[in-house]
Amino acid sequence: MxxxxxxxxxxxxxxxxxxxxxxxxxxxxxxxxxxxxxxxxxxxxxxxxxxxxxxxxxxxxxxxxxxxxxxxxxxxxxxxxxxxxxxxxxxxxxxxxxxxxxxxxxxxxxxxxxxxxxxxxxxxxxxxxxxxxxxxxxxxxxxxxxxxxxxxxxxxxxxxxxxxxxxxxxxxxxxxxxxxxxxxxxxxxxxxxxxxxxxxxxxxxxxxxxAEIDSIMLKSLIQEEMTRTFKWWTELGLEKELLKARNQPLKWYTWSMEILQDPTLSEQRLDLTKTISLIYVIDDIFDVYGELEELAIFTQVIERWDLERLEKLPRYMKVCFEALKMITTEISMKVCKSHGWDPTDSLRKSWASLFKAFLVEAKWFTSGYLPDTEEYMKNGVVSSGVHLVMLHVYFLLGKELTRDKVKLIESNPMLVYY
Incomplete structure (x- = not known):
């Protein structure tokens, strides 16, 4: 038997x-x-x-x-x-x-x-x-x-x-x-x-x-989160629309895993991975895909959340915008439900700042302009995406959410530099 x-x-x-x-x-x-x-x-x-x-x-x-x-x-x-x-x-x-x-x-x-x-x-x-x-x-x-x-x-x-x-x-x-x-x-x-x-x-x-038991349990958690990350990325469909853009979900998840190491922050890690993935993809759109005129309109769309101007843009930009809109809405709803604060406006402003910084670099490249160190660094602290990530982490963790602190962190990307 x-x-x-x-x-x-x-x-x-x-x-x-x-x-x-x-x-x-x-x-x-x-x-x-x-x-x-x-x-x-x-x-x-x-x-x-x-x-x-x-x-x-x-x-x-x-x-x-x-x-x-x-x-x-x-x-x-x-x-x-x-x-x-x-x-x-x-x-x-x-x-x-x-x-x-x-x-x-x-x-x-x-x-x-x-x-x-x-x-x-x-x-x-x-x-x-x-x-x-x-x-x-x-x-x-x-x-x-x-x-x-x-x-x-x-x-x-x-x-x-x-x-x-x-x-x-x-x-x-x-x-x-x-x-x-x-x-x-x-x-x-x-x-x-x-x-x-x-x-x-x-x-x-x-x-x-x-250490050994923790490693075994952590390995299982990471494997589960990686599986969910790859599934989300595949279903999002951006890799099919942007064949020349970076396709690195493992790398993007690794950033989140290092920033939010507490094993109990699984959902926050996955949400942050989505944000980081879009930073890389949008950076590639500005560096590889878009014409300067299209990039300027794309930036205006993000600044004003203007759906009418979106119709003038190529399909891959529309798909990217929809992904950005969906992710921002999802994260905002979770933060509001968990911590009683709606971060939608703050997140939209931060994305707009990133787009404007990318557009500045695109204009530099197109015109052949070489900025000095101070000018480059001032724009670079925004175009690095670190400030945007930091803002998302702040809201996802939901600690000490006050009007003054939100205003400080959303309006002062130079905190990253210092």
């Missing part, structure tokens, strides 16, 4: 992934909280959690721990100035979470002449962490600029003569700084490192189980 494969025959004594995940998350949280009195240990734990890309499960505990460290160490270089690795890690984690940490801290690892201490020259861990910290510098921070140049050059020198895996780790840190790299793309490397380093460490083993 062949055993049935019905759900009734599933062994219920085997814990589900959800149960195992919650159990190990709880264990990690308890260990993280228990170690708060040891600041450096807490920082290393937070760094491991973030490196594995699972910080969403521990955000409350991470925020509490970093807030506590920041309050206790408002002059934290007095506490962490002894060790460059420790100090740089503290600086990086606090600054990337938005705490106001000044570059003057790094003066403690310089000698009286403003040069780096000799004992730092061969400290690979310290050099790598200092380089990572320097990547969070902003314009005008000369000390961080010096730290970046020194650590980069010294690490390149130290690569020669080292074993291949050590050289590879150093070069990976230099080419892919943590602050500028997707955590999901680097999590596999950190899993491997933890497997090697933490075979007998209960904390690291629990952390590893969270």
């Amino acid at each position: 062949v055993a049935s494969s019905s759900p009734a025959n599933i062994d219920k004594s085997i814990p589900s992934n959800e149960y195992l995940l919650e159990m190990n998350i709880k264990k990690v949280k308890n260990i993280l909280i228990a170690n708060r009195d040891d600041r450096f240990e807490s920082l290393k734990m937070i760094d491991d959690i973030q490196g594995l890309g699972i910080d969403l499960h521990f955000q409350h505990e991470i925020d509490q721990t970093l807030d506590m460290i920041y309050k206790e160490c408002s002059q934290f270089y007095r506490y962490y100035g002894r060790d460059p690795h420790e100090a740089a890690l503290c600086f990086r984690l606090l600054r990337q979470e938005g705490h106001s940490v000044q570059e003057s801290f790094f003066g403690n690892i310089l000698d009286k002449e403003g040069k780096f201490e000799d004992n730092l020259q061969n400290d690979v861990k310290g050099l790598v962490e200092l380089y990572e910290a320097s990547e969070l510098g902003v314009e005008g921070e000369e000390t961080l600029d010096s730290v970046r140049k020194f650590t980069f050059n010294r690490l390149i020198e130290l690569c020669s003569g080292r074993e291949s895996h050590q050289e590879r780790e150093i070069m990976t840190s230099l080419m892919q700084p943590r602050h500028k790299t997707s955590r999901r793309l680097t999590s596999k490397r950190f899993i491997t490192m933890i497997k090697i380093a933490g075979q007998e460490d209960e904390w690291l083993q629990s952390l590893l189980r969270v």
Whole structure:
């Protein structure tokens, strides 16, 4: 007799992934909280959690721990100035979470002449962490600029003569700084490192189980969302109308997946993917398809939502407009239902701004005009589409929707530049 494969025959004594995940998350949280009195240990734990890309499960505990460290160490270089690795890690984690940490801290690892201490020259861990910290510098921070140049050059020198895996780790840190790299793309490397380093460490083993189970569950969610994205794109029909336009639904979804990483934001990710896809397609219409006169009329249609002028345009522009209209309406209805705010006018204005920026670039290209850097950047912060995406994310998340904040974000694309 062949055993049935019905759900009734599933062994219920085997814990589900959800149960195992919650159990190990709880264990990690308890260990993280228990170690708060040891600041450096807490920082290393937070760094491991973030490196594995699972910080969403521990955000409350991470925020509490970093807030506590920041309050206790408002002059934290007095506490962490002894060790460059420790100090740089503290600086990086606090600054990337938005705490106001000044570059003057790094003066403690310089000698009286403003040069780096000799004992730092061969400290690979310290050099790598200092380089990572320097990547969070902003314009005008000369000390961080010096730290970046020194650590980069010294690490390149130290690569020669080292074993291949050590050289590879150093070069990976230099080419892919943590602050500028997707955590999901680097999590596999950190899993491997933890497997090697933490075979007998209960904390690291629990952390590893969270990362592995989370990865399995996340993979299933991503596959489902990708399937829905490809289905939507195919049914939309723009790929048939615009054969020369980019046809990259996977790329467009990847942008949304990185911007909105919380697994519970599935619908918001899919809606944002639709917006991003249209930015790319419309950009191709302005760059590849449209004549300047047609593009000017197309822009006027979007500015005024003028259906009469739409009739003067070629079919592919009409189809594109209908897709834009449908997506904007869908998103506006969802935001209104979920958050009690109708973003239709704001979204239409933002699309109009994007079209006008694309039209400016089309006119430049047609006339052979070469703008200076300032003129190009002023238009580019709009034509990049980042401001439009940021506006959609703001409405899709629905947090702190007030008239003043909506007015600020919809009217000030230079926020992207700064």
